[in-house]
Amino acid sequence: MATAGGGAGKLKLLGAWPSPFVNRVRVALHLKGLEYENVEEDLTNKSDLLLASNPVHKKVPVLLHGDRPVSESLVIVEYLDDAFPGAGQALLPADPYERAVARFWAAYVDGKLHGMMVKAILGATEEERAAATADALAAMDTLEGAFAECSGGKEFFAGDAPGYLDVALGGFIGWLRAWDKVGGVKLLDAGRIPRLAAWADRFAALDVAKEVIPDPDHIAEFGKVLQARSAAAAAGN
Known part of the structure; x- marks a missing residue:
C-alpha cells in the first residue's frame, strides 16, 4: 500500500466495526492503496481523541491526516x-455530470435507505417498523434502477471498476446481507432486484471488501443488541 503523502503525516481512522x-471509508482507503491505522472506538465510552476530533457530531468515522481531522x-x-x-484509482468520475449523479445517489443511500433501515429495526411501534420496512424495500427497488442507469450494463455503478457510489452503498453490504435475521425481510432479494443482488456479490468478492465487510452473523448479533437496547429504553419511558 502507498504511504500517506502531502506533508500532512500518517493516516489514522477512528471507527467502529x-x-x-x-x-465505506475503509474500502475507499484500500481502493486507494493507502496505509492507515485503524482505531476501534467503544461507542458507549467514546475516547477523548474522538470527542476532540469531531466535537460537532461526536461520531465515527473520523480520519486523522496527521493532526488534521476530517469527519x-x-x-x-x-x-x-x-x-x-496519484494513489490507487480515482473514486469520483472525472465528468462533472457523472460526479453529480454519483453524489446524488450516495446522498439517497444515506438519507433514504439508511434512515428507513434504522426505523425498520428500532421504530417505537410495530406499525412504524412495518412502514419503514416497506420504504426500505422501495428504496432498494429505486437503487436497482439507479444501478441499471449508472452502470451502463457493466459490473459496477462506476462501470468496469468500483467507484464512489459503489463504495457508498458497499459499506452497507454486511447489514443488507444480515437483514433477514435483523429485520425479518430479505433486502438483497435476487428475485426482486437481480442486478443489485449480483452487484453486491461482486463487490463483496473484491479483496478490498473481504478485508472490511463484517460477517452477516456478527452484524445480526449486533443488530439484536441494538433492538434490545431500544426496547429497554422505550419501556423505561
Whole structure:
C-alpha cells in the first residue's frame, strides 16, 4: 500500500466495526492503496481523541491526516481522492455530470435507505417498523434502477471498476446481507432486484471488501443488541 503523502503525516481512522459509514471509508482507503491505522472506538465510552476530533457530531468515522481531522464518511471519501490524486484509482468520475449523479445517489443511500433501515429495526411501534420496512424495500427497488442507469450494463455503478457510489452503498453490504435475521425481510432479494443482488456479490468478492465487510452473523448479533437496547429504553419511558 502507498504511504500517506502531502506533508500532512500518517493516516489514522477512528471507527467502529459495525458502522456502514466506517466500512465505506475503509474500502475507499484500500481502493486507494493507502496505509492507515485503524482505531476501534467503544461507542458507549467514546475516547477523548474522538470527542476532540469531531466535537460537532461526536461520531465515527473520523480520519486523522496527521493532526488534521476530517469527519463524515462521504466527505472523507472525497478528501482521499483530492489529497491523494496519484494513489490507487480515482473514486469520483472525472465528468462533472457523472460526479453529480454519483453524489446524488450516495446522498439517497444515506438519507433514504439508511434512515428507513434504522426505523425498520428500532421504530417505537410495530406499525412504524412495518412502514419503514416497506420504504426500505422501495428504496432498494429505486437503487436497482439507479444501478441499471449508472452502470451502463457493466459490473459496477462506476462501470468496469468500483467507484464512489459503489463504495457508498458497499459499506452497507454486511447489514443488507444480515437483514433477514435483523429485520425479518430479505433486502438483497435476487428475485426482486437481480442486478443489485449480483452487484453486491461482486463487490463483496473484491479483496478490498473481504478485508472490511463484517460477517452477516456478527452484524445480526449486533443488530439484536441494538433492538434490545431500544426496547429497554422505550419501556423505561
